[in-house]
Amino acid sequence: MRVPVPRQYLMCPPRYFAVDYVINPWMDPDVPVDADRATEQWTVLRDTYRRLGHSVSEIEPQEGLPDMVFAANSGTVLDGRVLGARFRAPERAAEAEHFRRWFVENGFRDVTMPTRVNEAEGDFAWTGRVLLAGTGFRTDPAAHAEAQEVLGVPVVSLRLTDPRFYHLDTALFVLAEATDTEPAQVAYFPGAFSPGSRRTLERLFPDAVLADAEDAACLGLNAVSDGRNVVLPVEATGLADRLAVRDYEPIPLDISELRKSGGGPKCCTLELRK
Template identity: 55%
Template sequence: MTAPALALSSPAAAPTRPRTSRPRRILMCRPEFFEVSYAINPWMNPDRPVDTDLATTQWERLRALYTEAGHTVELIDPVPGLPDMVYAANGATVIDGKVLGARFRNPERAAEGPAYLDWFRDRGFTETRDPRHVNEGAGDFLATDSWILAGHGFRSSPESHREAQEFFGRPVLGLELTDPRYYHLDTALAVLDGDEIMYNPAAFSPAARALLDRTFPDALLATPEDAAVFGLNAFSDGRDVYLPEPAHHLAARLRARGFRPRPVDLSELLKGGGSIKCCTLELRP
């Protein structure tokens, strides 16, 4: 889907303005059954040993950081046989209290979509939708104040962009991903605050790069080195930015813009192709 014919503008960023942390409501899934038994992205290697206990310890540290910061963390029970369910961001997209379910491209993950949608319905979310088109949740749908940024090229289909725009009633900007290492939008781009983002230009098609440049001229651009350690798979509450420990240059640049980097070691979960943001589904009111 091409972007809607709307004026492409973004408020000028103020890199040194004071930052404010806003409490968030987050859904997570403990990696109780995490393993790498198949390969559906370039990071996964079934022959590489995985330490589930270590993955759980690292995940618990992320959860503790969120709760210590005043965020509300809710849990969905993991399901045996769904090792990737820990990547809660893929389970749905929640904006304005409305829930668009996920429809996975790979059969190995297909059962995750209904499991997550059941969780929302059981907890009183009334505006929910079973998707018609393939979308992999908030891994490919990222909301700024003005837009829903929507990735396609490897997982979510372009047709899902129109479905999201109609359901949420917000303008959607379609962005084509071209590097298989960054197969979901949240591996190549992160929303920092308002309409302020950071991203890896090399992960996108020339048309998507041009669109991002016009719409977000003050975006923070990641180095290839920081992108390669999943530095953009980060979660921001408006001040604190939780990002992978090895993304040192990115952390320094965030600090220069007034953010507070919160490095987290999720190296074991990276073996499945995910990190901080993948494990974090924000329930946006």
């Protein structure tokens, strides 16, 4: 049986969540957003993590920053070292400083703010041995080298080619990090990547769980795994079945309101690897 690993997460309540602008294909300001329902869905997500034995810290949301709820874009934390965020869209730019202050005020002393556009765990996924790094729509390719220098880990670049999957965390997630005896396991949607990146993933993860187009279309890959329990959108039933066959425990949640802004469980969740 797979063993869950306790995690520490940072989340931001969706007090000011709205879809007021368009910076990805999921967003449509003409589609009404139920703010109360979004808060309910976010609260269930947070409480699910705590029920599973994980620690969740919260940052105070800021008025005028409706996407601040997507805390995964705020930084990349490895061994207590923080590489902050630099957003491509001006609408989100101010989020970076709020999160930087939170890191400093909460005991993270080694905080580096990037010089290149870098949307953090939106485009960075730690496998336990290498940092998978997405590019194509948000994070600059040069930010991958910057991440390697700041975090001191090897980086593997992957190119996204479908605008619906504008961040790496919409197309891939780590199921279990590598250990001294076991390789990492990931799940991903091949159709989101360039041919060369698909070949790279096949070489690195020959035993990966592959999602189909239907799973990807509901942001089913925007999931969070603790090595056993996998929190994912309720609509991703095919992916859930594939995970169960591999002895993972799927935990489907409704994130339909948050998806109106192109987000899901992972987008709301930054892992604090101290």
